[in-house]
Amino acid sequence: MARATGFDIRRQYGFTTIAAICFISLYLPVILLVVYSFNAGSSVAIWEGFSLRWYASAWANEQVQEATVRSLIIAFWAALISTSAAVLAALATTRVRPYRGYSAVFATINQPLMVPEIVTAVALLIFFAGIKVQTGYTGLGYLVIAHSAFCIPFAYLPIRARLQGMDLTLEQAASDLYASPFQVFRRITLPQLWPGILAGAMLAFVISLDDVVITEFVKSAGQDTLPTYMLGQLRRVVTPEVNAISTVLLGISVTMVIAFFFVSRIRK
Amino acid sequence: MIEISGVSKTYGTGKSRFLALDDVSVTIAQNEFFTLLGPSGCGKTTLLRVIAGFVDPTAGSVTMEGQDLLRSPPHHRPVNTVFQSYALFPHLTVRQNISFGLEMLGKPKDEIAQTVGEMMALVQMEQMADRETSQISGGQQQRVALARALAPKPKVLLLDEPLSALDFKLRKEMQIELKRLQTETGITFVFVTHDQEEALTMSDRIAVMNAGSIRQIGSPRDIYDHPAERFVADFIGDTNFLPVEVLSSEGTEAQVRLGSGQRIAARAGDGREGGGVTLAVRPEHARIVPEAEGLAAGRLSNLVYFGTDTHYHVDLDDGTRFVVRAQNNPDMFQHAAQGDRVGIAFPGGVGQVLRD
Numbered sequence: 001m002a003r004a005t006g007f008d009i010r011r012q013y014g015f016t017t018i019a020a021i022c023f024i025s026l027y028l029p030v031i032l033l034v035v036y037s038f039n040a041g042s043s044v045a046i047w048e049g050f051s052l053r054w055y056a057s058a059w060a061n062e063q064v065q066e067a068t069v070r071s072l073i074i075a076f077w078a079a080l081i082s083t084s085a086a087v088l089a090a091l092a093t094t095r096v097r098p099y100r101g102y103s104a105v106f107a108t109i110n111q112p113l114m115v116p117e118i119v120t121a122v123a124l125l126i127f128f129a130g131i132k133v134q135t136g137y138t139g140l141g142y143l144v145i146a147h148s149a150f151c152i153p154f155a156y157l158p159i160r161a162r163l164q165g166m167d168l169t170l171e172q173a174a175s176d177l178y179a180s181p182f183q184v185f186r187r188i189t190l191p192q193l194w195p196g197i198l199a200g201a202m203l204a205f206v207i208s209l210d211d212v213v214i215t216e217f218v219k220s221a222g223q224d225t226l227p228t229y230m231l232g233q234l235r236r237v238v239t240p241e242v243n244a245i246s247t248v249l250l251g252i253s254v255t256m257v258i259a260f261f262f263v264s265r266i267r268k
Numbered sequence: 269m270i271e272i273s274g275v276s277k278t279y280g281t282g283k284s285r286f287l288a289l290d291d292v293s294v295t296i297a298q299n300e301f302f303t304l305l306g307p308s309g310c311g312k313t314t315l316l317r318v319i320a321g322f323v324d325p326t327a328g329s330v331t332m333e334g335q336d337l338l339r340s341p342p343h344h345r346p347v348n349t350v351f352q353s354y355a356l357f358p359h360l361t362v363r364q365n366i367s368f369g370l371e372m373l374g375k376p377k378d379e380i381a382q383t384v385g386e387m388m389a390l391v392q393m394e395q396m397a398d399r400e401t402s403q404i405s406g407g408q409q410q411r412v413a414l415a416r417a418l419a420p421k422p423k424v425l426l427l428d429e430p431l432s433a434l435d436f437k438l439r440k441e442m443q444i445e446l447k448r449l450q451t452e453t454g455i456t457f458v459f460v461t462h463d464q465e466e467a468l469t470m471s472d473r474i475a476v477m478n479a480g481s482i483r484q485i486g487s488p489r490d491i492y493d494h495p496a497e498r499f500v501a502d503f504i505g506d507t508n509f510l511p512v513e514v515l516s517s518e519g520t521e522a523q524v525r526l527g528s529g530q531r532i533a534a535r536a537g538d539g540r541e542g543g544g545v546t547l548a549v550r551p552e553h554a555r556i557v558p559e560a561e562g563l564a565a566g567r568l569s570n571l572v573y574f575g576t577d578t579h580y581h582v583d584l585d586d587g588t589r590f591v592v593r594a595q596n597n598p599d600m601f602q603h604a605a606q607g608d609r610v611g612i613a614f615p616g617g618v619g620q621v622l623r624d
Contacts, residue, residue, distance in 0.1 A: 121494070176349045188357060
């Protein structure tokens with residue numbers, strides 16, 4: 001019920017209609033994707049009854065297995081590296097006196113949010129190509145480094161928010177009680193920061209798991225991740241197997257984002 | 269013990285430049301209960317934070333037993349702070365909070381356990397040792413903060429308005445408790461407050477601050493009875509200000525003439541003579557008398573009953589408002605009613621001549 005006084009956007013003409021259209025266009029395609037992942041037939045458009053055969057088929061598909069493992073390995077390392085870097089960056093941008101160029105530093109850390117992904121992808125392709133020629137190394141390292149880099153701002157923002165919300169007098173009280181700067185961090189800052197760190201790491205993990213553009217450009221032959229494998233499949237023949245994999249990915253992402261939401265709300 | 273000399277602190281530059289401390293010098297003695305008293309924004313907390321090491325002064329020096337404090341970071345200074353917000357570590361228990369400083373000093377385990385036990389007994393928190401700090405009341409948090417700061421046995425304890433968050437009754441109890449602790453432990457206390465009553469009841473000496481500088485330093489009685497200037501007289505207790513003319517001044521004795529033409533003896537301010545000055549008279553030093561017998565006369569405009577005493581508001585004929593405070597007792601002579609013309613009187617020597 002609308003409140004008796006004050007402005008309520010819901011009373012504007014057309015608000016409900018516009019909101020409904022937005023939600024439908026956001027979620028209808030996803031819902032259709034999920035529904036057809038359970039299709040008994042091999043079409044993604046004609047419903048032929050309920051079945052889990054495409055999940056079974058994806059599960060048994062060796063290429064899917066390999067791509068999944070690869071995706072998880074890259075996402076794990078990318079989350080670990082980017083979160084570590086993000087903690088340091090967050091400390092360096094919150095536990096300092098304001099200085100000239102602070103905004104520039106902030107913008108630099110968040111560069112991946114501003115530079116178009118395709119530009120980064122092309123740049124990395126050329127850059128890594130040079131290194132590959134020089135060193136001959138063609139392992140997963142390139143993907144891990146690339147993913148770590150673009151995950152940093154996603155890990156950085158929740159950690160920085162947490163640090164900014166913390167009571168600085170606690171750190172002062174600790175140093176007043178003879179704790180060295182490192183002890184203050186270890187004993188006081190870190191125990192209160194971990195929900196932010198966990199939230200940042202989960203966000204970074206999901207972002208890495210989901211990436212197509214940079215991965216597609218940077219990967220060497222036979223280094224398909226789950227998203228690039230799916231893209232490759234779609235070019236040939238479309239079966240509900242892709243829907244099944246997507247649905248699982250969706251499930252993982254949604255779970256992590258919900259967990260992120262709750263973790264970042266932990267008070268202590 | 270602590271010598272602060274010529275300490276200034278400015279924030280910002282250009283138009284937004286703000287002088288938080290303006291050439292402050294003061295010496296705090298061993299085992300003294302020293303209070304920094306002043307309105308909010310007067311610089312008292314900034315001065316405390318300079319001693320603790322959280323604020324670097326722009327100029328001046330701070331030494332402690334001859335050692336330059338400003339060269340040491342906060343964690344190397346032998347001082348501990350009780351913060352206004354208590355700043356208890358939320359992820360640690362009461363016991364872990366109190367032992368934190370000792371652990372950081374690298375004391376042996378059995379010594380830590382023993383000292384922490386003593387401290388919890390001192391502040392009567394033994395029952396709460398393993399509680400989370402969020403599970404105890406405000407008064408208990410205050411006592412834990414105190415125990416945590418006392419546990420490393422600092423030479424100086426800095427207290428930043430530690431009682432301001434407590435309710436009236438608890439505050440009274442803690443005032444007595446703090447004074448007892450200070451006497452028992454022999455630690456020098458530097459206490460910051462804006463509450464003049466707190467300052468008067470607990471301190472050995474008080475420094476009254478305003479706008480970044482110390483206006484007067486003295487014992488509570490000194491400050492109350494002989495304020496050095498109008499700000500101090502006005503900030504501490506209630507005061508009547510009468511325009512007077514100084515007729516003569518010799519040592520601490522002065523003769524002044526009131527607006528009514530009457531003369532009276534008063535305490536002279538340091539070396540000020542002639543011209544128009546102000547006489548400060550405490551309400552409890554004055555009394556209501558019949559109009560003809562008064563030093564000045566006026567109309568009794570208001571009587572305010574306070575239980576223990578009554579305040580008589582008199583509008584003097586020269587336009588100044590004068591308040592007389594009289595204690596209520598059952599056989600008190602009810603000599604005046606609202607609207608009556610009355611006189612006000614006070615003994616010679618109680619008024620203080622002030623520069624403005």
